[in-house]
Amino acid sequence: MTQHSRTTGFDVLRDDATKRLAGADVIVEATGMFTTSRRRATDFFGRSTRAIAAAAADLQAHHVLLSIVNCTLPVVQGYGYFAGKTVQEQIASDVSPRLTIVRSTQWFEFARQNLERMRTGPFALVPGMTIAPVALDSVAAIVADVATGLRTETEVDVTGPETMTLWEMTRSLPDRGVVAVPLPIPGAMGRAFRNGALLPTADAEVIGPRFAEWLEGGAAAE
């Protein structure tokens, strides 16, 4: 298995993906760029996934795309990042001849990620969201099963076992290192986030551990 990102010298927006990924039977696409700007998100996810899907087509490789449960719902499209993910899923579906989309709910790690992304000086904003978070390790195990052919679905939705708010998760984190400030997002989209628009349907596969067990295991330490 070879990992590629800018850290290893591969920029998906600039470099020739077909050349760089030559020999791959499976390509797992898990690139990301955090932004709330619709223009920047659709530009990044559109261009990155077009490059990966075209490489997968050239190489006749299986393309496994990591996405987010419910990110394509109309009510959340005002959130630029989700608009970008929607474009990404659409392009991958159009271009990739052999695609599996693994969608997960927000990861346990997302609580700390959010503090880093939403930080201004000593404060960090925590958007009002009701979610069913899941451990990244558990999602990765499912991605591995899809990549190795142990699972053959073309779409898999994965969720954690409990519903909670991002605020509750944030408050449980050890060593936050920043003052967390709740941010109720205004309007219909904010209400949708708070009222559970990001919660999965009953069809989603539920995987542990629970958030408290994950915290007890020390995985949340910085």
Ligand SMILES: NC(=O)c1ccc[n+]([C@@H]2O[C@H](COP(=O)([O-])OP(=O)(O)OC[C@H]3O[C@@H](n4cnc5c(N)ncnc54)[C@H](OP(=O)(O)O)[C@@H]3O)[C@@H](O)[C@H]2O)c1
């Ligand atoms: N975080 C969550 O809770 C969550 C939940 C469900 C699904 N997802 C999805 O899972 C994927 C990964 O999420 P994440 O939170 O880990 O994203 P992330 O932290 O924003 O970025 C993931 C990786 O993308 C690489 N990358 C960024 N720009 C690149 C470029 N131009 N060329 C090559 N590589 C580039 C980065 O490595 P370098 O800096 O080395 O380039 C980074 O390791 C995303 O598609 C996200 O939507 C995330």
